[in-house]
Amino acid sequence: MDKILSFLGIAQKAGKIESGGFLCEKAVKSRKAKIVILAEDAQKNTVSTISNKCTYYHIPFCFYGTKEALGHAIGKGERSCIAVTDQGFADGITKLLSSGKKEE
DSSP states (O other), X not given: OOHHHHHXXXXXXXXXXXXXXXXXXXXXXXXXXXXXXXXXXXXXXXXXXXXXXXXXXXXXXXXXXXXXXXHHHTTSXXXXXXXXXXXXXXXXXXXXXHHTOOOO
């Protein structure tokens, strides 16, 4: 598993994750989300809805991994999107994304 997915697993254990379309959208609207990660294979409707909400509320978002990989990383079934609700975890994920790290 790569570092970003491992980081998501740690954030989940710390209770700093909202996952799934409805909960991610709710976290964005309430501005609890610090960054949103969308699965690269998420449905167009989900991508459109979440990316539009993130843009409107000025929440950063990115595409990373598959629905299966994101769900597995947080110990759940497939997830199209994950909202990280802690600034520290969000900063760490942003740093890893910008450096392009995928190795352990």
